[in-house]
Each structure stands twice: as structure tokens, then as C-alpha cells.
Amino acid sequence: MIEIKNLRASVQGEAILKGLNLNIQAGEVHCIMGPNGSGKSTLAQVLAGRDTYEITAGSVSFKGQDLLEMAPHERACEGLFLAFQYPHEIPGVSGLQFLRASVNAVRKHRGQEELDAFDMMQQLKKAAAEVNIPFDELKRSVNEGFSGGEKKRNEMLQMALLEPCFVVLDEVDSGLDIDALKVVSDAVNRMRTPDRAFLLITHYQRLLNYIVPDKVHVLVDGRIAKSGGKELALELEDKGYAWVASHAAAE
């Protein structure tokens, strides 16, 4: 699905990603853990095409295409979905208007017919119910005045509607209580199919009790310092990130 080779990225001249390698196959769920500031969100944003980051070396192949050559909306239309760590508020654009435009943009790109008003409404209603968002909430401006939990559920709603094949979830668990965490992880687990891949980014092991990954990687200072199975997350919880950092330095 996605193959990242020797990826280096910097912001304002400062290197953040320093030669990152990662390979995710269809059907797999990978998890990246790492201390604050290690570059997790930078990786997520670079994959989605945020232009504040400068790519200084490396390549990313997505379904065999050169991802780094694609505009952000082309990546989205091709099936890459980033659930943002801090979903942005967009005053004046209603949730409904936003979802309609985005669902139809993606459908058009994929050669599907645009949904008419009735079918769209049916889909939105069903998807909103699945993530516990009252339909009327969608008439409000996108994310405006939403709580942290509401914003994350809104990201899950968009994910379900856009039917991506590769999903990056950036700290989707941060600031959630147990109920919200359950809603969010159910939304992800419902999407797990053999033709989809997921990259979970998290600071805490807790999320992995709800979404069980196939592989866990530890990101330290812009590089994958250690990779392993899901038991690596427990070991990390036990020994802390410093353990991996010293381990990596020793290598």
C-alpha cells in the first residue's frame, strides 16, 4: 500500500524527519509511538501533502504512484485519509456543505456518479448515527465550538464517508474519555478490511487495547528506532521511551 524510503523533511531549515523507512501492506494496521516532538505529526502531515514541510530526501510510493508528486486533494481522492490531531475549525462552512462537497469530489475522481440530495442525506444520516453525532450538529460550522471528543468523532464520520484505502490517525485518542474512545475505535475497526491499511499514531498504549495493531514502531528523533509486534507497546509502557532511545543510540 505504502512504501516510505529514507524520508527526510524539515521545517524552516530544521530537520525533523531524518531518514524514515516504513512499509505497510494492504490489510495491515501499523502503529507509530514516540515521545512528544519526535516527528509523528510531521510524518502524518507530510503524507497528506502539507506544504509547510520541505521534503529534502527520500521517496514515498502509494499504490505504486509517487505520492510526493501529488497535490493534497489528489492524495485524498486516491484514498489517503488523515484524521488530524487538531481538526481545524472553519467558520461559515456548514458540516453538511463540507461533507457533500468532499464526498462528491472524491466520488467524481473515482469515476462514480455524484450523489443526489436524497441519497446524500441518507448516507450522512446513517454515518452520523454510527459515530453518535446528532444529525442537526452537521448544520453547524465545521468543528466550530466542538469539544475535543466531538472533533475526533467528526473525523471518523469523514473517514467513513470517504471510504479511503489508507488511513493515518494522528493521536485520535488524545483527550477522549472511555466512551468516546470506544466510538472512535469501533469506527476504525468497522473499516478494517483486507484491502485497507492503517497507520495509528499515538503517545499512549491505551488505544492499542481497542485497536489491535499488527506492527508497532517507535519513532525517536525523526527515525524509526525500533520495530516489533504488538507486545512492543507493552514493553514501552513498562520501560519508557528513554529505554528505546538509549537502545537506539547504542546500536
Place this chain on the structure above:
Amino acid sequence: MTELEALIEAGPDHLKQVRQEALAKFRAMGWPDAHEESYRFTRLRPFIAEHFETDAPEENEGGSSVSFLDEPITVRFENGRVIYPELPAGVRIQNWTDQNERVGHPIEEKSPFRLLNTALRSSGACLQIEGEPQLPIYLQFSAQGSSRATHPRVMLRLAEGAHAQLIEHFVSTPGKAFTNAVIDIELGANSSLQHILIVQDGAERYHFRDARIHQDTASHYSGTYFHLAGHQARHYLEVNLEGAHAETELNALLLAKGQEQAENQFTVRHIAPSCKSRQQVQSIVDESGHTVFTGKVIVGEDAPKTDAGQSNRNLLLSSTARADAMPQLEIYTDDVACRHGSTTGNLDPEALFYLMARGLSRQEARLMLIAAFAHEIAGRVRLPQLRNWVDDYITNRFGGSV
């Protein structure tokens, strides 16, 4: 005798004297000086260098039909003539030639544009409204042709307790031309007016406007103004809150693209106590466009418990776009609440990225954010068709730019 004097000579007898006085005063005063504070940003020199013929009233073909209203009471001003249908009870219209009051006293007048309008006005009407006409009153000013000046003039008076909706729509053809409009509005006690102005001028038109509103006790004025297109526009507006508990709400959206300049000069005078005023002025500026907003609030010594607010937001879409904002506050009494805020900036890059990350192209994302910004003003229009018409206009106007 010059052609202007000849024009006055040919007009109605009872107006000759006031028109001649106004013309004489205009000549003595001349065009404003670019050094005058209130004309600081106005591009006067190219305008003054132009030559325009003033129209005598003449026959004209019918105006365009309206697409944003069902069946308003339509009053058309076409290069000098006023045409209107049979009127419902409570609405009276007089042609300006029949009206001999409130033409303004040239002696005291300080605005050269208003003086020129008094002297040369080519068409005008005096509307009086009682009760609550069910339909909005739609004034359509359609001017055609090049190198011509039109000086339309409207007087609107709402009787005590009357409620009405007024829509003014200026639409003109491309050629180089000059509109010099004057409107005076008097709101009786407990009356209310919803007033919408749409200026949709040709690409080379100069549009100057002088609007003055007088509000009696507990009257309510709500004005929503859209300056959509035109080479240069200057909208002078003053609201005089003369009766206690009067309220006024001014909303304006200015668009400027290419070399266009659009200017709003608003003055709200709190003369009586316990009045409330709100101003919300937004502009969208692209290419080398320029917008100016001067918002002056004067709170007189007899106006305690004044509640005044002003907000100005400008969206700049290119590095050569420019917006100037000058809030001015003069307060001569205690016990007032006055707020103002002003922001100028580009489209929010985080919002753009968020929309693009959901499949919208840069162009689509930009348009969605521009439309949302414009809708903050358009959304205040209570006539749904008109509101949608403005939304669509914005989408079309900015749909082509990347």
C-alpha cells in the same frame, strides 16, 4: 448660458431657484481636494479629468426583469425617467418635479456631490409609506451609454409605526459613466425599514452616493449593502439617531478586483439617549483592488446609555490587494458602551489544507472559504431568493480566479 444652466432653465419653474443656487455653490466650491481627510484614499484626479454629459429626461426601453424577487413593487429609474405600477394602499410616490420640499438647502450643504445632484438631478422620486405594505419596494436604476452622468434622487419617508422593505439595485452597462445618487430616509417613531442596496456597475463606472438617514424614537433601520462591481465607488452614509431607543444596523460587503476601488464612509451620530448602533463591514479584495472603510461614531452629550459597535474584516486574496480601515470615535458623554474590532488577512491556510485533505481542489477550497466569508453579510438578508442570488454572484465572480 452654459448647457447646465440651460438644463435647469428647461426644468420645472418652482425648482429653478434652488437648482441655480446649488449649481453656483458647487462651482464656487469645486471638486473635493485630495488632501481633505475624508477623501484621503479616494482616487479623485482621474475622475475629475473625465467629461460627462448630463442627461435630460428621455424615453427609454424597459429595464431588465428581476431574478431575485417574486413580485415586488418595481419602480424603475432609467436614464432620467421614473416608471412605476399601480401602488398598493399605504404607498405613495411623487415624481421629483412635483416635490418641492426637502431638496436641501444649498447654502448649508458642504458636499459638492450632493450640490451637483440638487442642481442637475435627472430623475427622482419621493416615496411615502404608511402601514405595512406586503411587498418589498424595488427601485431599479439602470443606466446605459458612455460619457453620461446620472443624478438620481430618492426621498423615502416612513410614517409612524410603518414597516417596509426597500431594495435599491443599480445596474449599468460597461461604458465610462458617472452615477451621482442621493437618498434621504426619514423613519417615524416606531417604524422599521429593511433596506438592501446592490451596486452592480459596469467596469468603467464611477459611482458616488450620499445617503442620509434620520431616525425618530424607537425606530429600527437595518441596511445591508452589497457593492459588487464598478470601477470606482464611494458610499457616504450618515445615520442620525434623533429619537431615544432608536436602533440601526449597518451591514456591508465590498468586492474589489482588477483596478477597482470601493469605499464606505459611514457616520453614525448618537444624538438621543439609549440608542443602539451596529456596523459590520467586510471586504473581499483581489488582484489590485482597493477597499476603504471609514467608520465614525459620534456620541453627543445628550446621548447617555449609547450602545455602539463596529466590526471590520477584510479578506485579501492577492499580494497587491489593499484594504484600509479607519475607525473613528468621538464621545462627548459618559455611560456609553462602544466596541470596535478590525482584522485584515489572507485565507486561512490551515482551513484550505483541511478542505484539500478532504478532496477539494485548491480552487474549490478557496471558493468555499470566500463564499463563507461573504455569506456572513449575505446571510443577514431575510429575503431567501435575494440571499441566494448574492451567494451565487460571489461564487461566479471568484470562481474564475485561482
